[in-house]
Amino acid sequence: MSDLQRKRILSTAENLVGRTRELDALMRHAKGENSKPGLMLLSAPSAGATELLKTAFDRLFCEQKNTIPFYFALKKTDETVRQTALRFLQNFLQQTIAFRRRDAKILNLSGDVSELARIAVPGDGYWIDRLVEIYQNESETNNELAFVRQALSAPLRAVAADTKIFVIIDDLHEAENLTGETDFLAELQDVFSNSGLEFVLAGRRRFLFDAMRAHYEILRLEPLSFSDAGLLAEDLADKFSVVINGQTRDLLAAQMQGNPQFIKFMFLAASERRQNLDCFRQIEKIYTDELFGGRIGRFYDDVLAQIAPNIETQKNITGLLFDSLTIEKEQTPIEAWRKRAGLGEKDFYAAINRLNTSEIIRLSSNHAEAMKENTSLSDYIAARFRLEVMGENRALTVAESLSSYLKRAPKTIARVYRRNSAIGLRELLSVFDRQEIPLALLDYSRFRDEYKGAPNEELLKTLAKDAEKIRLPQIVYSAHTMAFYPPIEQSIEKERSAVAFGFQESKYTDEDETIWITAEIDSKLEAAKDLTEFWCDRLEVVALMCNFLNYKIWLIAPEGFSPEAVEVLRRRNAFGSSRKQIELLIKTLDAEAVTGEKLKANEYEIVIPMGEDTEMIAAQTIEEIARRHHFAPKAINQIKTALIEACINATEHSLSPDRKIYQKFAVENDKIVITIANRGLRLSDKKASETTPDEGRRGWGLKLMKTLMDEVKFEETDDGTRISMTKYLKTVDKQPV
Amino acid sequence: MQTTFDVPVQTNGETATVFANDYLNKLSGEKIERECRRQLDAGCKNLVVNFAETEIVNSIGVSILLGVIDAASNAGAKIVFSDVNDDTIELFEMLGLTNHVKIVPDSCR
Numbered sequence: 038m039s040d041l042q043r044k045r046i047l048s049t050a051e052n053l054v055g056r057t058r059e060l061d062a063l064m065r066h067a068k069g070e071n072s073k074p075g076l077m078l079l080s081a082p083s084a085g086a087t088e089l090l091k092t093a094f095d096r097l098f099c100e101q102k103n104t105i106p107f108y109f110a111l112k113k114t115d116e117t118v119r120q121t122a123l124r125f126l127q128n129f130l131q132q133t134i135a136f137r138r139r140d141a142k143i144l145n146l147s148g149d150v151s152e153l154a155r156i157a158v159p160g161d162g163y164w165i166d167r168l169v170e171i172y173q174n175e176s177e178t179n180n181e182l183a184f185v186r187q188a189l190s191a192p193l194r195a196v197a198a199d200t201k202i203f204v205i206i207d208d209l210h211e212a213e214n215l216t217g218e219t220d221f222l223a224e225l226q227d228v229f230s231n232s233g234l235e236f237v238l239a240g241r242r243r244f245l246f247d248a249m250r251a252h253y254e255i256l257r258l259e260p261l262s263f264s265d266a267g268l269l270a271e272d273l274a275d276k277f278s279v280v281i282n283g284q285t286r287d288l289l290a291a292q293m294q295g296n297p298q299f300i301k302f303m304f305l306a307a308s309e310r311r312q313n314l315d316c317f318r319q320i321e322k323i324y325t326d327e328l329f330g331g332r333i334g335r336f337y338d339d340v341l342a343q344i345a346p347n348i349e350t351q352k353n354i355t356g357l358l359f360d361s362l363t364i365e366k367e368q369t370p371i372e373a374w375r376k377r378a379g380l381g382e383k384d385f386y387a388a389i390n391r392l393n394t395s396e397i398i399r400l401s402s403n404h405a406e407a408m409k410e411n412t413s414l415s416d417y418i419a420a421r422f423r424l425e426v427m428g429e430n431r432a433l434t435v436a437e438s439l440s441s442y443l444k445r446a447p448k449t450i451a452r453v454y455r456r457n458s459a460i461g462l463r464e465l466l467s468v469f470d471r472q473e474i475p476l477a478l479l480d481y482s483r484f485r486d487e488y489k490g491a492p493n494e495e496l497l498k499t500l501a502k503d504a505e506k507i508r509l510p511q512i513v514y515s516a517h518t519m520a521f522y523p524p525i526e527q528s529i530e531k532e533r534s535a536v537a538f539g540f541q542e543s544k545y546t547d548e549d550e551t552i553w554i555t556a557e558i559d560s561k562l563e564a565a566k567d568l569t570e571f572w573c574d575r576l577e578v579v580a581l582m583c584n585f586l587n588y589k590i591w592l593i594a595p596e597g598f599s600p601e602a603v604e605v606l607r608r609r610n611a612f613g614s615s616r617k618q619i620e621l622l623i624k625t626l627d628a629e630a631v632t633g634e635k636l637k638a639n640e641y642e643i644v645i646p647m648g649e650d651t652e653m654i655a656a657q658t659i660e661e662i663a664r665r666h667h668f669a670p671k672a673i674n675q676i677k678t679a680l681i682e683a684c685i686n687a688t689e690h691s692l693s694p695d696r697k698i699y700q701k702f703a704v705e706n707d708k709i710v711i712t713i714a715n716r717g718l719r720l721s722d723k724k725a726s727e728t729t730p731d732e733g734r735r736g737w738g739l740k741l742m743k744t745l746m747d748e749v750k751f752e753e754t755d756d757g758t759r760i761s762m763t764k765y766l767k768t769v770d771k772q773p774v
Numbered sequence: 775m776q777t778t779f780d781v782p783v784q785t786n787g788e789t790a791t792v793f794a795n796d797y798l799n800k801l802s803g804e805k806i807e808r809e810c811r812r813q814l815d816a817g818c819k820n821l822v823v824n825f826a827e828t829e830i831v832n833s834i835g836v837s838i839l840l841g842v843i844d845a846a847s848n849a850g851a852k853i854v855f856s857d858v859n860d861d862t863i864e865l866f867e868m869l870g871l872t873n874h875v876k877i878v879p880d881s882c883r
Contacts, residue, residue, distance in 0.1 A: 653797060656830065674830075674861040681832050737833035737869055744868055 044099045046141045047091035047108060052272050054297075055265025056089050062256050063093040066235055067104060067203045071254045074235050079242035080258035082396050083298040083336075086239050089258065090205050098136060103201055105136045107192060110207035111215075113343060118217030119181050122188035126172050129191045130154070130165065133202075137161055164194045185219045189228045202234055209240035210394050213387075214343075241394045260295030263287075263453060269297055273304040280313035285320055288446055291453045292324070294412060302332040321442040328416055329435055337417045344391045345380070352426055353379050354388070358397065359422040361407035362415050368404040412449075416442070452530065459532040460593065460619050462555045464631040466537035469512040469553075475503040478622045479612045481597040489597075489617075496621060510539035510551050518554065522579045533557040536579070548587075554579055555591040564594035564613070566601035573609050593619055639666070639704040645684070647696045647715075652684035655700055659711065666704045668766060675745040676709065676764050682738035683713040683760050691717030691757065708747075708765045716757040781809040788819040791856075798831040803838035810842045814849040821846050826857035826880060836869050843874050854878060 045051070053060060066076045080086035090108060097106035109128050115121040130150050135143035137158045146153065150172050157165045171187050192202040212222045229236045230252060242257065261269060267290040274281045281289070293299040306323050307314050314320050327333040341351050357377055361369060375385045389405065392398045397414065398405045408414055420438055423429045477483045477500060488496060515537035519526045525534060534556040540549045554576045560568055572592055580588045590611035592598075597615035598606065606613040614622070623629060643658055645651045656677040663673045687698050693716050701712040743749050748763040782793040790813035795802050810821055823842065839855075846853035856878040858866070863879060866872050
């Protein structure tokens with residue numbers, strides 16, 4: 038069982054995918070390892086903050102006995118401050134008693150607090166009785182502030198009785214909706230900031246915490262990364278028995294934009310319909326259903342309904358959002374929104390703030406614009422606008438929407454693949470810090486003349502000895518070019534162009550200031566003169582429009598630049614580099630950690646049919662792979678032999694229904710890992726007589742694998758076997774020159 | 775050199791040399807075994823299995839070779855594995871073949 042697969046009490050997810058770092062941060066905070074007692078969790082909407090916090094609660098509940106965990110979430114249905122404080126107190130009593138009695142079932146009881154108090158452990162009796170008194174006297178307490186303070190201070194009574202408490206308060210943005218004389222949030226702050234308790238306040242990141250942030254540790258919860266969203270999709274596919282493949286997994290991850298809730302909605306829907314998500318058509322069909330009256334549609338319906346209960350107001354807001362999404366001028370003055378919303382001033386500003394907190398719109402200096410980058414929101418608004426504002430035919434709207442989603446799907450995926458293959462220019466520039474590097478790492482013509490074609494191992498050594506060096510500037514700020522000049526997005530993906538501000542000599546003068554404008558351009562062969570001029574022009578427009586005075590253009594083309602293109606670069610005092618030079622530059626600057634390992638693609642997969650001698654195809658493949666990665670001939674032969682034995686093992690013993698052997702070869706810095714999987718009988722499914730070697734002469738395959746490889750692991754899957762074998766790279770045999 | 779059932783063989787008096795191919799698996803192993811038995815039945819007293827062309831032997835191939843060794847022993851014939859490369863020798867050692875048969879390494883590699 039992994040660390041994250043523990044007993045579930047409040048949480049619902051079996052595996053918390055992609056949140057290990059955040060969960061560890063919460064656990065460290067619970068142990069008092071941070072310098073400030075308060076931690077603020079600022080999360081994007083639907084990023085899974087509640088599941089994360091509940092998982093932290095479950096771990097604390099199950100795995101230790103010293104600190105009582107307390108989880109409380111404000112609800113949409115909380116109406117008044119007093120009511121919320123009362124619920125806070127009741128929850129605290131219930132969870133404390135459940136923890137002390139080590140009985141999670143108490144959390145499900147719906148009895149009166151005095152009944153709960155009867156089952157409290159005797160040692161807590163005094164302060165629990167006092168809290169019960171406060172709870173029961175609530176209706177007699179006219180002073181709301183006093184009652185709220187008493188209720189929120191409940192955990193402090195436990196602390197005073199020498200009991201450790203870890204308080205988690207979730208969904209604080211719902212405090213906006215509470216009515217009453219008391220400011221719930223302010224009181225909460227006041228009570229806990231001076232309490233000495235470790236506590237967590239969690240809510241939507243745009244909720245106004247600015248005034249409070251300085252006093253807290255900050256933990257941000259973003260939508261899942263592309264790879265984690267893919268892992269979540271695989272996890273849910275297993276859980277709901279929905280078939281996906283690599284392409285559909287990536288499309289789900291990309292289209293849902295890392296929203297774990299929406300990814301789950303897709304699998305719930307597929308499971309209910311007994312359908313798979315194994316092609317784009319299926320995904321978009323389910324997505325369309327989910328948007329038009331399914332869970333995704335209802336999610337946004339609820340958000341809008343909470344912000345504006347009146348249907349006509351919702352229509353007005355939908356119209357405003359649609360215009361913001363579709364017309365050229367995205368930012369509209371707030372006053373224009375107010376006129377069209379049809380709300381009184383107070384209600385309007387409350388609604389606009391909630392739209393902002395829910396990240397339906399973005400507010401900036403008295404303007405508002407819809408969050409165009411949110412695909413599902415844009416789709417929802419377009420659908421709702423057509424149906425409710427324009428009154429269009431539903432079947433037509435659904436059909437046209439589905440069609441447009443299908444047409445969009447391949448472009449969505451292509452964008453992701455292009456983004457993921459980007460070098461990471463912004464990150465690379467950010468590590469420029471006046472290092473001295475060989476000029477040949479930036480100047481393609483020099484690199485081509487003196488180093489192109491040289492073996493990798495020798496390149497870095499030889500470059501290091503190159504006398505002609507250049508000193509990089511000290512970069513103080515870097516960002517995607519789009520952030521400075523949005524129209525550049527029409528020409529290039531965000532991740533493939535960056536601007537960096539710096540100083541050449543760290544003198545911090547106007548003369549010393551330098552701005553690098555970079556772009557990764559596409560060209561199958563060496564980039565030609567026209568292409569180079571085109572891009573130099575584009576980037577010079579950026580410099581002109583942003584008023585950059587002292588700038589340097591740097592173009593990167595996969596195969597470098599033609600001689601004519603080099604001349605263009607020279608005339609414009611620009612740098613031009615190939616992808617190879619960038620790889621070497623990243624190694625020279627030790628920047629793999631910031632740019633990521635995007636440039637390597639050392640994973641190979643093949644599927645071979647079971648049959649006579651087909652294992653030789655796999656053996657020849659692994660031989661070629663191992664040779665490329667400088668494994669010694671002896672090791673290569675050992676790997677081949679072990680792989681052949683694994684293939685024979687699968688062929689002879691599995692009774693595989695599809696007669697296929699699935700193989701993956703992953704080369705890392707110092708090892709090769711071979712995974713062989715097949716469907717069919719597992720070792721535990723075989724009868725005893727089938728596993729006894731015949732006179733000791735058969736069944737040698739396993740012995741050979743274990744002897745020839747450094748590590749061998751056998752795993753039974755739901756429907757077959759997986760063998761992982763690892764061989765470590767040792768001394769490379771090299772022929773003397 | 776004769777080639778019967780795709781297995782090259784060379785005979786010289788009471789000595790027969792059977793040539794294994796590049797990949798000794800079940801199929802090629804059985805062919806070699808058949809040819810070796812045929813030679814033993816024909817009165818061969820010195821049986822050589824030549825591995826000069828053999829790059830890879832799998833465990834099934836090894837088990838079949840054990841059968842050949844047994845057959846030679848039962849026929850009262852000597853058996854030698856010749857021109858065996860280092861990797862194959864390592865394999866034979868792992869599986870205990872070297873206890874039952876004389877192995878002449880491939881000195882040319």
